[in-house]
Amino acid sequence: MRGFIPFLGHRLLRALIALWLVSTVVFVVMRLSGDPVPLLLPPDAPHSEIMRVRRELGLDKPLPAQYVIFLANLARGDFGRSIHFREPAFDVVRGYLAATLELGLSAFFLAAVVAVPIGLFSAMRRNTLVDHAAMGLALVGQSAPTFFLGILFILLLSLKADLFPTSGRGDWRNLVLPALTLGAFTMASIARLTRSAVLEVLGADYIRTARAKGVSEVWVVAKHTLKNAAIPIVTITGLQFGTLLGGAVVTETVFSWPGIGRLAVQSIYNRDYAVVQCTVFLAALMFVVINFFVDLIYGVLDPRIRAG
Amino acid sequence: MASSIPASAPADVVLPAAAMPARARRRRRPWLVLLGVGFVGVLVLVAAAAPLLAPQDPIRQSLRGRLAAPTWVGSDGRAHALGTDHLGRDVLSRVIYGSRVSLVIGFAAVLVGGVLGSTAGLVAGFSRGRLDGIIMTLADAQLAFPFILLAIGIIAVLGPSFPTLVVVIGLSGWVSYARILRSQVLVLRSREFVESIHALGGSLARIVLRHVLPNVLSSIVVIATLELARAIVLEATISFLGLGIQPPTPSWGGMVQEGREYLDSAWWISTFPGIVLMMTSIVVSRTGDWLRDVLDPTLRGE
Numbered sequence: 070m071r072g073f074i075p076f077l078g079h080r081l082l083r084a085l086i087a088l089w090l091v092s093t094v095v096f097v098v099m100r101l102s103g104d105p106v107p108l109l110l111p112p113d114a115p116h117s118e119i120m121r122v123r124r125e126l127g128l129d130k131p132l133p134a135q136y137v138i139f140l141a142n143l144a145r146g147d148f149g150r151s152i153h154f155r156e157p158a159f160d161v162v163r164g165y166l167a168a169t170l171e172l173g174l175s176a177f178f179l180a181a182v183v184a185v186p187i188g189l190f191s192a193m194r195r196n197t198l199v200d201h202a203a204m205g206l207a208l209v210g211q212s213a214p215t216f217f218l219g220i221l222f223i224l225l226l227s228l229k230a231d232l233f234p235t236s237g238r239g240d241w242r243n244l245v246l247p248a249l250t251l252g253a254f255t256m257a258s259i260a261r262l263t264r265s266a267v268l269e270v271l272g273a274d275y276i277r278t279a280r281a282k283g284v285s286e287v288w289v290v291a292k293h294t295l296k297n298a299a300i301p302i303v304t305i306t307g308l309q310f311g312t313l314l315g316g317a318v319v320t321e322t323v324f325s326w327p328g329i330g331r332l333a334v335q336s337i338y339n340r341d342y343a344v345v346q347c348t349v350f351l352a353a354l355m356f357v358v359i360n361f362f363v364d365l366i367y368g369v370l371d372p373r374i375r376a377g
Numbered sequence: 378m379a380s381s382i383p384a385s386a387p388a389d390v391v392l393p394a395a396a397m398p399a400r401a402r403r404r405r406r407p408w409l410v411l412l413g414v415g416f417v418g419v420l421v422l423v424a425a426a427a428p429l430l431a432p433q434d435p436i437r438q439s440l441r442g443r444l445a446a447p448t449w450v451g452s453d454g455r456a457h458a459l460g461t462d463h464l465g466r467d468v469l470s471r472v473i474y475g476s477r478v479s480l481v482i483g484f485a486a487v488l489v490g491g492v493l494g495s496t497a498g499l500v501a502g503f504s505r506g507r508l509d510g511i512i513m514t515l516a517d518a519q520l521a522f523p524f525i526l527l528a529i530g531i532i533a534v535l536g537p538s539f540p541t542l543v544v545v546i547g548l549s550g551w552v553s554y555a556r557i558l559r560s561q562v563l564v565l566r567s568r569e570f571v572e573s574i575h576a577l578g579g580s581l582a583r584i585v586l587r588h589v590l591p592n593v594l595s596s597i598v599v600i601a602t603l604e605l606a607r608a609i610v611l612e613a614t615i616s617f618l619g620l621g622i623q624p625p626t627p628s629w630g631g632m633v634q635e636g637r638e639y640l641d642s643a644w645w646i647s648t649f650p651g652i653v654l655m656m657t658s659i660v661v662s663r664t665g666d667w668l669r670d671v672l673d674p675t676l677r678g679e
Contacts, residue, residue, distance in 0.1 A: 086514050086517075087514065090515065090518035094527065095530070212658045214610045214613055214614060216613075216630070217655055220647050221648075221651070223640060228641050315524060315526075318523060319525065319617075334529060337526075352523050
């Protein structure tokens, strides 16, 4: 394992710097967006009242001081109070987190469960009609705008075919369309990548050797092909999970899904700094953590990386 | 070897070495690139000639002709090939005019992102050391970020104007140029011809402009094409969220949003601009892929 620990340490350091940069950018952008206090008070509020609220929120201090306080609080896990919900921002976001996780994980597993077999099948039956159809569909899935996919699903499967509800969160029927919308891009990417990874491995010498030894085709695929094709698949899968978080913003808006993506958009309109900071920070944190684990899985799948 | 092939396995799977060249040949399909470029060309023409092509004024409202289904003779006596929207405006005319917003913002954003990202990549590749570290950490940070949130935030702060949209969408795309150019510069700068020029006293600017840029130009063209598709979709997404070019100017994303409430009764308002947007995105990004296969096969997989 020599070399692998420093490798992980290096990745961890970069991840921490990335988190710091993300929170700084959010701080700057939200502070540029103007004073939230007039939005909180009735238009005829006296000046003294405005000043009191500003002091209460710490907005009367100079910006550098606000920034230092902001970072110190962040390090303690304190994201400040939501001016809209009037409770700690983290508590607000936590209430919406479950919905986003439910949607994100469903989309992700739906994508992986559907895409890997499709990619594998396409590779095994290369250049057949099935392969071309699957890959054509994957291309559409990869380039179609998420919001329009959602609208199309609502129009065709919800309004016309009346199979699923148009919006909101509830039982599994509510989950199908948002998960499909959010997962479409990931599904398409994983299917294409699986196909090319499997094709690549199928051309390798050791596969020919295995076949020459008379190893059965099923075993060749299961043992030799899939395991070696797994490395690029896991990589893209980890990265895709990050894109899912970004896609959740749009998907949740289209389907009125009560998750943190929709919360973030509404909080931007409300100038609710604390909630925006908290959601963005959590999203970035999740991305960083997931990729850290992807690096770990790498090490398990491909011993060469541990050495390098 | 043939004797060990399971009877069910297709021959081309078993003989990859022989199958490979054929596959590589098939990948280089310049006529597909021409087709894609042709599509974009037609789109540019449509956008430029919108006043001539659009059958009606895209912002003229008509209370009597609201929510009319696609028809050749509407209640107002005019043809509405793609129907009318909730304000009685002709959807076809709005789709035609909407191409202007998509293309102008798309191309401008690609220019901003391309110049910025290429410069960052060249600087990172040549400087290595600390500056390289800073640029690449910035790139990592941006990738760790659900960018759409930042875009919404900035636009909500500065107001949805044309320059803001171009800069924000442009900024969203600099990372891919920077990463690929950096890695190419790292390879190029160790090549003999670059080292010889350096030894002969050629300035850094000369090396970059005369020798490195021409070598990486095909990569830039490929990335720019893929980025154009992404920029157009991002603009439409921002417009869909209500933060793009403001009404009554038609944009594809904004039209999908406007038609959302009428999806049940007047599906055509959202569907037609959405389909045009989707087609544009698919064709442009495919053109990028084909260009990559033709110009620069080494880029595959990045």
